[in-house]
Amino acid sequence: MRETFTKGMARNIYYGGAVFFFLVLIGLTVDTVNRLPATDNRENLTEEVAAGKRLWEINNCIGCHTLLGEGAYFAPELGNVYTRFGESTEAIKAFIKFRPVDGIEGRRSMPQFNLTDEELEELAQFLKYVDGIKTARDWPPNIQG
Amino acid sequence: MKYESQGVAKLYFIAAIALFVGQILFGVTMGLQYVMGDFLFPEIPFNVARMVHTNLLIVWLLFGFMGSAYFLVPEEAERELFSPMLAKVMFWIFLVAGALTILGYLLVPYARLAELTMNDLLPTMGREFLEQPTITKIGIVIVALAFIFNIGMTVLTGRKTVINLVLLTGLVGLAVFFLFSFYNPDNLVLDKYFWWFVVHLWVEGVWELIMASLLAYVLIKVTGVDREVIEKWLYIIIAMALISGLVGTGHHFFWIGTAAYWQWLGSIFSALEPIPFFMMTLFAFNVVNKRRRDHPNKAAVLWALGTAVMAFLGAGVWGFLHTLAPVNFYTHGTQITAAHGHMAFYGAYVMVVLTMISYSMPLMRGQKAANETAQKIEIRSFWIMTLSMVAITLLLTGAGVMQVYLQRYAEDALPFMVVQDELAIFYWLREVAGLAFLTGLFMYIYSFFAKGKEVADVA
Numbered sequence: 001m002r003e004t005f006t007k008g009m010a011r012n013i014y015y016g017g018a019v020f021f022f023l024v025l026i027g028l029t030v031d032t033v034n035r036l037p038a039t040d041n042r043e044n045l046t047e048e049v050a051a052g053k054r055l056w057e058i059n060n061c062i063g064c065h066t067l068l069g070e071g072a073y074f075a076p077e078l079g080n081v082y083t084r085f086g087e088s089t090e091a092i093k094a095f096i097k098f099r100p101v102d103g104i105e106g107r108r109s110m111p112q113f114n115l116t117d118e119e120l121e122e123l124a125q126f127l128k129y130v131d132g133i134k135t136a137r138d139w140p141p142n143i144q145g
Numbered sequence: 146m147k148y149e150s151q152g153v154a155k156l157y158f159i160a161a162i163a164l165f166v167g168q169i170l171f172g173v174t175m176g177l178q179y180v181m182g183d184f185l186f187p188e189i190p191f192n193v194a195r196m197v198h199t200n201l202l203i204v205w206l207l208f209g210f211m212g213s214a215y216f217l218v219p220e221e222a223e224r225e226l227f228s229p230m231l232a233k234v235m236f237w238i239f240l241v242a243g244a245l246t247i248l249g250y251l252l253v254p255y256a257r258l259a260e261l262t263m264n265d266l267l268p269t270m271g272r273e274f275l276e277q278p279t280i281t282k283i284g285i286v287i288v289a290l291a292f293i294f295n296i297g298m299t300v301l302t303g304r305k306t307v308i309n310l311v312l313l314t315g316l317v318g319l320a321v322f323f324l325f326s327f328y329n330p331d332n333l334v335l336d337k338y339f340w341w342f343v344v345h346l347w348v349e350g351v352w353e354l355i356m357a358s359l360l361a362y363v364l365i366k367v368t369g370v371d372r373e374v375i376e377k378w379l380y381i382i383i384a385m386a387l388i389s390g391l392v393g394t395g396h397h398f399f400w401i402g403t404a405a406y407w408q409w410l411g412s413i414f415s416a417l418e419p420i421p422f423f424m425m426t427l428f429a430f431n432v433v434n435k436r437r438r439d440h441p442n443k444a445a446v447l448w449a450l451g452t453a454v455m456a457f458l459g460a461g462v463w464g465f466l467h468t469l470a471p472v473n474f475y476t477h478g479t480q481i482t483a484a485h486g487h488m489a490f491y492g493a494y495v496m497v498v499l500t501m502i503s504y505s506m507p508l509m510r511g512q513k514a515a516n517e518t519a520q521k522i523e524i525r526s527f528w529i530m531t532l533s534m535v536a537i538t539l540l541l542t543g544a545g546v547m548q549v550y551l552q553r554y555a556e557d558a559l560p561f562m563v564v565q566d567e568l569a570i571f572y573w574l575r576e577v578a579g580l581a582f583l584t585g586l587f588m589y590i591y592s593f594f595a596k597g598k599e600v601a602d603v604a
Contacts, residue, residue, distance in 0.1 A: 006377070010381045024391070039402045056271065060192045069478030070478060073482070076562065077561065106182060107182040
C-alpha cells in the first residue's frame with residue numbers, strides 16, 4: 001500500500017469503524033425488538049407452546065429439519081407445516097406418532113420419539129404458533145416450504 | 146521455536162487433527178444417509194450424526210485457535226507463556242469435556258441427555274450448533290476464561306504487537322458472544338435473532354480477527370516482509386470485516402419474523418462482506434511476491450495462500466451468491482446454504498488452522514521445516530482436500546439450484562422429499578468427493594510420519 005496511507009490511519013479506521021457499526025447494530029437491535037410484537041405472534045405464545053418449544057429442542061428436531069429456513073436440510077421445512085397439513089394439528093400429531101421404530105427400508109425416516117399424547121399436543125401447538133409468525137413476504141415462497 | 150512454553154501448542158494441534166478425522170468420518174456417514182436414508186438407522190440417525198459433525202468442527206477449530214495462540218503469543222510478546230501449566234490443565238479439561246459430550250450424543254437419546262444434564266434448570270440445548278448440554282457450555286466458558294487470562298497476561302506483560310492485540314480482541318469477542326448461547330427465550334423470533342449473535346458474530350465477526358492475525362503472523366515468518374507493512378494490511382482487513390460484518394448480520398434477519406428493513410440493510414452490508422476476504426487474497430499474494438527470503442517450509446506458504454483464496458471463494462463469493470434478499474427469498478435453507486457453509490468453513494477456518502500447524506509443527510519438533518518427502522505428501526494432501534472441497538461445493542450448489550427450481554420456483558412446485566429424490570445424483574457424487582477428502586486427510590496425517598531428506602537451510 002502507498003506510503004501516504006499510514007498504519008495509524010488504518011488503525012483508526014478499524015477502531016472507529018468497529019465501534020460505530022457495533023453501536024449501529026445495537027441501535028437496530030433495540031428497534032427490531034420493539035417492533036416484534038407486530039409480527040412474532042406472541043399473543044399465541046401459551047404455556048403449552050413454550051412446552052412444545054422445549055420438546056422441539058430436546059429432541060433435536062433442528063438436526064434434520066429447517067424452521068423458518070434455519071437448521072438442517074435433510075427433512076422438510078416446518079415453519080409452515082401447519083398450513084401444509086391442512087391446518088390440522090391432528091395430522092401433525094398423527095405423523096409424528098406413527099413413525100416406524102426401525103425406519104423405512106432404503107428411505108429417510110423420522111425416528112420414533114415415543115411422545116405422550118400430551119407432548120404431541122404441545123409440539124403440534126408449537127408448530128401452529130410458528131406458522132402464525134408473520135415473516136416478511138410471507139416466506140416460504142410456497143406451501144412446499 | 147524461541148520459547149519453550151510455545152510447545153504446549155503441540156498437544157492442542159494433535160487433538161485438533163484427531164477430532165478433525167472424527168468430523169469427516171461423520172461427514173461421509175451423513176453424506177451416505179442423504180442417499181441411503183436407512184443407513185445406520187435408528188442407531189445413529191441423521192440428526193445425531195450432524196450434531197457430531199458440526200460440534201466436532203467447532204471444538205477442533207477451538208483447539209486449533211487455542212494452540213495457535215499458545216504458539217504465537219509468547220513469540221510475539223517476547224516472553225514465556227504466563228502459565229504453561231494452566232494451558233496443559235485446560236487442555237485436558239476441554240478434551241475430556243468435549244469427548245464426554247460427543248459420547249453423550251452417540252450413546253443416549255438426545256432427550257435423555259437433556260434430562261441427565263438437567264437441561265430444565267437452564268434450557269439451552271437443541272438449537273443448531275449450540276446443542277451442547279448446558280453444563281458443557283458452562284465448561285466452555287470456564288476454559289475460555291482461563292485461556293484468555295493466560296494469553297492476556299502474556300500479551301499485557303510482554304511486547305504488544307498488533308498481531309497479539311488483534312488476536313486477543315478476537316478471542317475475547319469469541320468468549321463474550323458465546324454468552325448469548327445461554328439466552329433461550331420461548332419467543333422463537335427473539336431466540337433466533339439472538340442465536341445469530343453467537344453464530345454470525347463468531348464466524349463473520351470476531352473469528353475473522355483471529356483468522357487475519359494468524360495469517361499475518363505466518364506471512365511475517367515465511368516471507369520476512371516488514372512488520373509495518375503487514376500490520377497496516379491487517380488493520381484495514383479487519384476494519385472492513387467489522388464494518389461490513391456487524392450490520393451484515395442482517396442477512397439472517399430476512400425471513401424470521403423481524404422487521405422488513407433488514408432486507409435492505411442485510412443485503413447492502415453483506416454485499417460488502419467479500420471485500421475483507423478479497424483484500425486478504427491481495428495481501429497474501431502481495432507479501433509472498435515481495436518476500437525477502439525463501440522459507441524452507443513451502444507447504445506452510447502454500448497453506449497460507451490457499452487460505453486466502455479459498456476463504457474469498459467460500460465465504461466471499463459463495464456467500465454473496467445468495468446474500469441479496471430477492472435471491473435469498475428462494476435459496477434460504479436449501480442446499481445452496483450447505484454449499485456455502487462447507488467451503489466457507491474449510492477455506493477460512495480449517496485452512497488457517499492447518500496453516501498454523503504446518504508452520505509451527507516442524508519448529509516444535511526441532512526442525513526448520515518438515516523433510517522434503519513429508520512436505521511433498523503434505524502439499525499433495527493440500528490439493529486433494531482443497532479440490533475435494535471445491536467439488537463438494539459445486540455439487541451441492543448444483544443440487545441447490547435444482548432444489549430451488551423444483552421446490553420453490555416452478556409453477557407446480559414439488560414436495561421436499563420428492564425433490565430430494567431428484568437430487569440423488571448430486572448427492573452420490575458429493576459422497577465420492579467426501580471420500581476423496583477423507584483420503585486427503587489421511588495423507589495429511591501420514592505426512593507427519595514420513596521420513597526423507599532434510600530440507601536445505603536457506604532461511
